[in-house]
Amino acid sequence: xxxxxxxxxxxxxxxxxxxxxxxxxxxxxxxxxxxxxxxxxxxxxxxxxxxxxxxxxxxxxxxxxxxxxxxxxxxxxxxxxxxxxxxxxxxxxxxxxxxxxxxxxxxxxxxxxxxxxxxxxxxxxxxxxxxxxxxxxxxxxx
Numbered sequence: 001x002x003x004x005x006x007x008x009x010x011x012x013x014x015x016x017x018x019x020x021x022x023x024x025x026x027x028x029x030x031x032x033x034x035x036x037x038x039x040x041x042x043x044x045x046x047x048x049x050x051x052x053x054x055x056x057x058x059x060x061x062x063x064x065x066x067x068x069x070x071x072x073x074x075x076x077x078x079x080x081x082x083x084x085x086x087x088x089x090x091x092x093x094x095x096x097x098x099x100x101x102x103x104x105x106x107x108x109x110x111x112x113x114x115x116x117x118x119x120x121x122x123x124x125x126x127x128x129x130x131x132x133x134x135x136x137x138x139x140x141x142x
Contacts, residue, residue, distance in 0.1 A: 015116075016112075016116065019112050019113050020113060022105070022109045023105070023110050024106075026106045027103060030103055037053070051065050054068075075104050079093050079097060079111055083096075083115075086115065088114075088118050
């Protein structure tokens with residue numbers, strides 16, 4: 001039993017290290033381009049302008065911009081509902097939605113780390129709260 005838990009813990013830490021490296025790499029590889037775009041007058045807080053500028057040239061830029069826009073929208077919906085469903089709370093969902101404005105490719109791996117560590121910290125056998133955001137009777141009795 002202890003060996004299995006140690007193996008799971010090591011595997012989780014390795015996975016989290018990979019997520020962390022991916023998130024940091026995403027931040028370092030993408031933001032120099034964002035700074036150039038901002039320097040040319042772009043507004044990073046305006047997603048319509050941001051994705052519009054990416055789609056305008058057409059071709060690969062349009063494909064990647066549309067693909068990323070859809071992935072970002074799905075991430076926002078998922079993270080807002082998932083944080084409530086697993087019991088982290090809506091405020092954590094909002095935190096990761098805000099981080100996704102820095103970059104989904106950075107926010108998503110960081111969310112996976114926080115999510116998995118939160119789930120691992122829960123007592124074994126403890127029920128996950130219902131998906132409507134209400135706490136289960138076991139959680140209320142704590």
